Amino acid sequence: MIKIENLSRHYQMGPTTVKAIDDLSLKISAGEFVSIVGPSGSGKSTLMNIIGCLDSPSSGKYTLAGEEVAGLSRDRLAEIRNKYIGFVFQSFNLLGRESAVENVELPLIYAGIPPKERRERAMEILKRVELQGREFHQPNELSGGQRQRVAIARALAVNPKILLADEPTGALDTKTGEQIMELFRELQSEGVTLIMVTHDPDVAAQAKRVVQVRDGKIVVDLPVGEWIR
Amino acid sequence: MTTFKFTESVKMSFRSIASNKRRSFLTALGVMIGVAAVITLVALGNGTQKSVEQSLESLGSNLLILYSGQPKGGSLVRRNTTNIQPSLTGEDLEFLESLIPEIIRSAAPESSSSGQIKYSNKNTAGTIIGTNLSYPEVRNFHPVYGSFFSENDLAARKPSAVIGAQIYRDLFIDGEDPVGQKIRINGVSFVVTGIMEEKGSSTSDSSIFIPISTFQKYISGSSMYALINIQAVDLDSMRELQTYIENEILRLHKLPNMDAADFYVANQLDLLNTLQGVTSTFTLLLGSIAAISLIVGGIGIMNIMLVAVTERTREIGIRMALGAKSSDILSQFLTEAIILSVGGGLIGIFLGVTTAIGANKFGGMASAISGESIILAFGFSVVTGLFFGGYPAYQASKLDPIEALRYE
Known part of the structure; x- marks a missing residue:
């Protein structure tokens, strides 16, 4: 599903070059549930942005679902994001003026799906994340966990290949966080590939595989059982 | 961009506009005022132009005036001829009348003098004008009550007089029938035959019309005319006609050229052109001021969009x-x-049209709404939206998604 080879991402900060990702290689297969962990500044966010096609590498190769992504145009990357990737953010990133179902419809608008079909699909997915009865509530009328469920529903709306979650439980209490992780496990069992970025070892341990990043390089890459030890 | x-x-735009109604209204207000201003001011400008043309028309249509006196050039308004030595002769008039009906429609000589008019114990001042029967038609100035003096009055040099509306008001009690009454002009007794219509100009309404023959006998004692009003057959022939009359009168007066002339011809067309020039500049000026407010409105949109x-x-x-x-x-x-901007433009059109009509109905201002100004103002508001909305929209489209997601 994801094949990253000798990938680097450099930023120019005045006179110095910052190597956010330095000659990194990584493979993730379809249906995996992977945690990417590391302290802040380790390069895990940059890695996530590149995997999510929000950023382009300075050098190296990135193949997503068989398609070479490195060096594509902005518009092509937007299409790939729309088609292959679902984002779940720490702060939910819902549009505050729109109802839950309208938020879920957003990626479907850009996929060119007509209004009626859009609404049907969004309603169905909201049911999948157990939000029936909350479809027409605005985000500020929902609890944190419910908001994150709306965000997950939105990420799932276009049937993405990958669900990319950035600290998905960071803004939630432990119990709600647990419920979200439970949902992720269910999704994985349904065949969704999950990649989760976190700095919390307990959350990371919920995945099946843990990739630890430091100074732009992978330092540990183990199945979760071995990583905990 | 596809239809979809x-x-x-x-849809998104309407939602966003609706979510902040007050701000959206204030943003569109600039364009609204701009468009309304363009339409109103151009309507007022056009109205002024039309009313100027109309009042010029009311002087008589296709009018050329042959004046006594030295040509001074550029004289647009009727000169005060009372102090000028009349130089136009009966021969001149006969010549002009020989051109009827192919070359000119009619000719009316005119001599005038100021005078004192008395009736019973009242008296007033007015302009006594001697003329012939063509005058009402040539000057488009007709009696409203009674009649103009007759052919017979003219031939027999009778002391008949048609009085202006102001003279009637000065001398008679409202409702009193003046026809047949005797008034005294400079001491000579005249019989009133009618009242002229109200022109709204004090000169015309304070005039008394008497047969030119009577004028020559009792008032001036001269056989000369101060001026001759000439009505051309149509507007297009006026320029040619002017030159023709100048040449012929030069010949009759045995003069070499217009530099030595003791007469000159004023052309209504010149006056019309000059006034049209003035009023269209005026309209343009008003339109430009309004257009500036439209640009300011556009900047308002750009500001809010940014x-x-x-x-x-x-x-x-x-x-x-x-x-x-x-x-x-x-x-x-x-x-x-x-x-x-288009929403503002549409409301602006409504406001502009309403204001222009209101200014006419309740403010008594002349206004003529022009379809062109509506189309222009509306088109301009669309362009304003495109132009001033374009830059902020471009800025938005070029944002880096990572930076944008991080923005607090």
Whole structure:
């Protein structure tokens, strides 16, 4: 599903070059549930942005679902994001003026799906994340966990290949966080590939595989059982 | 942009406009005022132009005036001829009358003098004008009560007089029948035959019309005319006719050229052209001032759209992460700007038309709403939206999604 080879991402900060990702290689297969962990500044966010096609590498190769992504145009990357990737953010990133179902419809608008079909699909997915009865509530009328469920529903709306979650439980209490992780496990069992970025070892341990990043390089890459030890 | 995306942009724009109604209204207000100002001011300008043309028409249509005196050039308004030595002869008039009906429609000589008019114990001052029977038609100035003096009065040099509306008011009690009454002009007794219509100009309404023959006998004692009003057959022939009459009168007066002439011809067309020039400049000036307010309105839209783009940076980031292309973001913000300016434009047209009609109905101002100004103002408001909305929309479309998502 994801094949990253000798990938680097450099930023120019005045006179110095910052190597956010330095000659990194990584493979993730379809249906995996992977945690990417590391302290802040380790390069895990940059890695996530590149995997999510929000950023382009300075050098190296990135193949997503068989398609070479490195060096594509902005518009092509937007299409790939729309088609292959679902984002779940720490702060939910819902549009505050729109109802839950309208938020879920957003990626479907850009996929060119007509209004009626859009609404049907969004309603169905909201049911999948157990939000029936909350479809027409605005985000500020929902609890944190419910908001994150709306965000997950939105990420799932276009049937993405990958669900990319950035600290998905960071803004939630432990119990709600647990419920979200439970949902992720269910999704994985349904065949969704999950990649989760976190700095919390307990959350990371919920995945099946843990990739630890430091100074732009992978330092540990183990199945979760071995990583905990 | 596909129809589908266009519909989506329009939907999104309406939602965004509706979510902040007061701000949207204030944003569109600039364009509203601009468009309303263009339409109102151009309507007032056009109205002025029309009313000037009309009042010129009321002098008589296709009018040439042959004046006594040295040509001074550029004289637009009727000169005060009372102090000028009349130089036009009966021969001149006979010549002009020989041109009827192929070359000119009619000719009316005119000599005038100021005088004292008395009736019973009242008296007033007025202009005594001697003329012939063609005068009412040539000057488009007719009696409203009684009649003009007759052919017989003219031939027999009878002391008959038609009085202006102001003279009637000065001398008679309202409702009193003046026809057949005797008035005294400079001591000579005249019989009133009618009252002229009200022209609204004090000179015309304070005039008394008597047969030219009577004028020559009792008032001036001279056989000369101060001026001759000539009505051309049509507007197109007036310029040619002017030259022709100048040459012929020069010949009759045995003069070499217009430099030595003791007469000159004023052409209504010149007056019309000059006034039209003045009023269209006036309209243009008003229109330009209004157009400036439209530009200011556009800047208002740009300002608000730039604020909106900044405020909604995170939203833009979210949309981009979910698959919005640059063109989607561009069209969303551009559509919003155009809806604001076009909406403002439509309300502005309504306001402008209402104001122009109101100024006419209740303010007594002449106004003529021009379809062109409506189309122009509306088109300009669309262009304003495109132009001033374009820059903020472009800025939005070029945001980096990562930066935009991080924006607080």
